[in-house]
Amino acid sequence: MTTAMRDVPRSGNRDERQGAAIVVGASLAGLMTALALSHAGVDVTMLERSGAAPRARKGAALGGVSEGLLSRITGSRHAQGDSAPLSSVAPGVQSWMAVHARLRAAVDADPYIELRPHTLVRSVDQDADSAWVIASDQQTFRGDVVIGADGHGSVVRVGVAPDKPDATFAGYLIWLGLTNESSLASSRRLPRDVDILSGGGDYLLGYPLPGPDGSVALGSRQVGWAWYDASHNDLLCETGSVVGNVVRRSLTSGDIPEATLRELADKAEDLWPSPWREAILDCIERRAVIGTPIAEYVPDKLVNGRLALVGDAAHVPTPMTGSGFSASLHDAEAVAEAIAAGVRGSTVAQALGEYERKRLGNVRGMVQSGQQFSRSFTGRAA
Template structure:
């Protein structure tokens, strides 16, 4: 008899973190028959410019239902914000998921009978299962791997931006993706559907500019401390000199239409800087706690597979819970399915990170 069947009380789960991996995991846990409490510390999510490769029929696989019941997520390259909005809408329509935000998990633990979290609301919440989906700075990770609780700063930042194609006068790039190396920089640039889903002349241009030369700025702003990434660099954290420098280098290094797209974003102060960390897991589970997504395995974005791996985590965990009668058995199956692929994914990006970060040595 699998977990959550109708002839016994539904098992319960707490998912810490309602970014992409947390939303997907909440959907698969509800599909498996669990009552899910989903906790998110941020009232609003935004990831300017980031693009994700979405597999065909993803939402249907996560929920076990026809995608016509939800705002479908088109396959192919999609904007981070669009995917997040669709997943959140699906979560909010699911009766067995209680999404609470903003709520910060301040501590967590487990024993033979349950797992629990304490929150900044002064509550202590108990459940049969605790899932850490709380990203690269996961608080739950320290319970699973106390010897290695932190992701390690990889030595570079990615500047991200997004602009409507209609704002750009330059001719279109001949393909949907460009990967360019110039000087000490790397640029990934791509076309995304417009906000209305258009894939013709109503698209958006997204870009990610890899830069290993501003590590001192990251440390001065407090977004990197020691070898640990703390947060994303927002425009208010960025000095005017940085915008001028990036605009100068964009004019020098990048071809159209990416040059114009980058200059447009810089002029609007509509960029973010994401310091890149990496985390190679040794384990994914304890007795009643598991990790998914960036909390479990944090690869370089150059792998292009972080989102897909998070979806695979969510699906594997849901499948394991459906197949096994106990939380412990299900978590052991989940780790057996996902640990080695997760380690392989992280390792696949490490050679790029080490080579690219060396360009910023001495910064």
């Protein structure tokens, strides 16, 4: 069988560019890593298994995101123009979709980044001179490095840590939903910040978000919620969302039985105050609910030769830490700095070793702090 080899061609002045990287995954960590690498003078090919548009993440929100932080990673040339500045209702809280759109616009505008959708990576490998990935259609993409930004089920992680390739199920899921403020009774005023509530052994995070058009005007906003629940693990196993101790996928609305939705509605009536109760009931009535099993991964290594990991491919904390986005940003900047230094100076593998030494202790501590919450919440032993 013929294998197609690609060496990442680019437009622009090649004399001013040094090195080529393959980034696997085009979610937040992958987009930030590609931008950081391009800014450092490295050409990037991104491989994304899904289509050009990301799958909607109903109700998913990110903490600690500011306009200045995004402008730093997108670069000043992308901070204005076609990408409008983000708006925020609660301080530092943004919808996942809005942040992704901002990063994606910057990637699309960068002539040194090529994003190839519908490219499923099957394996990674390397030798003394380069690293490469092989896609499901047998194409091979080769560069100086391969960066895994392919999430908690990372394929690249198998090449970096073959003795510890899987993130493990933390023992609970998060129900997520998103509704319009206009769907709530006018008397149900939203708080100015994130609400963190507990009841019946469960936790609920409720947060106001800008409307679909970015508006923060009263009545035009959205209402997101995340319900931490450790009582439906059997459903996760029955649907194949969790296999053994490994998270495989989220529960879509079609996966959730009517009896489970009725149970959630009854619990919401008992546990949660307004306006979150009304927001949850609205989502349940519209079947606009997803269930995300929580995975965790404490890394022992981030690098193997010319292969490296960033974001959830490298470390998977519970969302309760609120640190996932900022950790991915720091990964992106640190790995780009290391790769640029390695291509221009010492060897790439040695430079990536510096990236690992800089980030490994921090990200291990982040995940382990979240595990303390998970063990307390589920009653699991360490």
